[in-house]
Amino acid sequence: MRQTLVAGNWKMNGSREENRHLLDGIKAGLSEGVGAEVVVCPPAIYIPQVARRLNGSGITWGGQDLSLHESGAYTGEISAAMLWDYQCRYVIIGHSERRSLHGETDAQVAEKFLVAQKVGLTPILCIGELLEEREAGETEAVVARQLDAVIDASGIQAIAGSVIAYEPVWAIGTGKTASPQQAQDVHAFIRQRVATQNTDVAEKVQILYGGSVKPDNAAELFAMADIDGGLIGGASLDAEGFLAICRAV
Ligand code: PGA
Numbered sequence: 001m002r003q004t005l006v007a008g009n010w011k012m013n014g015s016r017e018e019n020r021h022l023l024d025g026i027k028a029g030l031s032e033g034v035g036a037e038v039v040v041c042p043p044a045i046y047i048p049q050v051a052r053r054l055n056g057s058g059i060t061w062g063g064q065d066l067s068l069h070e071s072g073a074y075t076g077e078i079s080a081a082m083l084w085d086y087q088c089r090y091v092i093i094g095h096s097e098r099r100s101l102h103g104e105t106d107a108q109v110a111e112k113f114l115v116a117q118k119v120g121l122t123p124i125l126c127i128g129e130l131l132e133e134r135e136a137g138e139t140e141a142v143v144a145r146q147l148d149a150v151i152d153a154s155g156i157q158a159i160a161g162s163v164i165a166y167e168p169v170w171a172i173g174t175g176k177t178a179s180p181q182q183a184q185d186v187h188a189f190i191r192q193r194v195a196t197q198n199t200d201v202a203e204k205v206q207i208l209y210g211g212s213v214k215p216d217n218a219a220e221l222f223a224m225a226d227i228d229g230g231l232i233g234g235a236s237l238d239a240e241g242f243l244a245i246c247r248a249v
Contacts, residue, residue, distance in 0.1 A: 002206050004222065004249045005163060005229040007039040007124060008236025009064060009092060009210075019046055023053045025239025029246075030059060036229060036249040039090055040236070044078050047086045055087075062090030062124070065098055068111045080119040091116050092231075093123040094146070096169045106149035113150050117158060124163045124231065125150060126210070127190075131170035139168075140189050147193060156197040164190060164207045165231040171211025173233060180220045180227075183209045187226035215244035222249055 014022070019042065030038060041062045042050050050061045067077035083091055093116060094109035104112075109125070116123045127146035129139045143166065151159060166186050168178050178186075187207045195202035209221050210231030221227055229249070235241045 002204065002228045004036040005039065005206055005208060006036045006242075006246045006249065007041060007062070007090065007092075007163075007165075007208065007229070007231050008242055009095070009231055009233050010040065010042045010236060011064070011097070011233060012043055013237055014042060014046060016046070016049060019049055020053070022237065022239050022242075023050065026059065026242060027054070027057050029239060029243035030057075033058070034246045034249060036246055038246055041090065041092055044083075047083070047088065051086045051088075060089045062088045062092065062121070064092050064095070066091050066093075066112060066116060066121075068108060068115055070115070080115050080121055083121060084119045089122060090124055090163070091121045092165075093125050095126045096128060096167060096172060100169075106146055107153075109146070110149045110153035113158070113162070114154055117154070117161060122162060124165050124208070126165045126167050126231070128167040128169050128172075128211070134168065134170065139186060143186060143190060144193055147190060151194075151197065156194070156201055159194055159198075160201045160204055162205065164205060165210050166190060166207060167210035167231060169211075173212070175212050177212040177214070177217050177221070178209070180224050183221060184224035184226055187224065191226050213245060215241050215248065218245040218248035 038059045063083040066080050093112045098104045113123045127143045129142040133142050191202050206228040208229045208231045209227050213230040
């Protein structure tokens with residue numbers, strides 16, 4: 001039985017004041033626990049604040065990205081060890097906004113995955129197709145290519161120590177969610193692809209869905225056999241909405 005995971009990706013949002021309210025709201029709402037592991041991924045500058053406020057709460061936190069270098073002359077970058085230093089347990093890798101706005105390639109994403117695991121962080125590996133790729137019938141080919149880049153670089157066992165997030169790019173921040181069946185079909189494909197190399201790893205790996213998950217669609221998505229939780233953008237910025245999604249598990 002896979003543990004369900006709900007991760008909030010705050011992206012470039014928040015302030016110290018807003019974060020305080022959001023974190024206190026989430027903590028209060030989760031004080032009696034939910035059936036999911038709950039993670040928040042704030043902008044890097046707020047990780048120390050989040051670490052202080054969530055310490056001992058049972059809620060974990062992570063980074064939104066990391067450098068593929070360990071240390072050195074890389075102005076503006078944040079290393080895996082720095083995230084680890086602030087007790088991050090997770091790090092989002094290969095988010096479509098990093099791929100499209102910062103030109104991250106499959107090879108760089110695969111390298112970041114390795115760098116994260118090397119210090120003990122659990123990568124949340126984002127994969128997903130663009131609208132034109134879906135319309136051209138290329139969804140499976142795209143997610144297979146993105147996944148294979150990581151498996152080829154890290155080996156299939158490394159997948160067991162990671163979380164995969166299927167995020168169709170056309171559903172991110174657009175209010176257009178994949179239907180539960182559309183999402184389930186791709187999740188099953190991803191699990192099957194892992195299973196061709198190792199059935200135990202396939203059975204174990206958590207596959208999250210991301211892309212306009214909201215309180216009113218979370219339950220039906222999470223009910224699908226191969227959907228093990230969600231990566232939540234916009235709806236993770238509001239405590240009540242985020243809590244409702246966590247409770248939809
Ligand atoms: P969204 O973002 O929930 O705002 O669509 C999801 C994501 O980018 O991870």
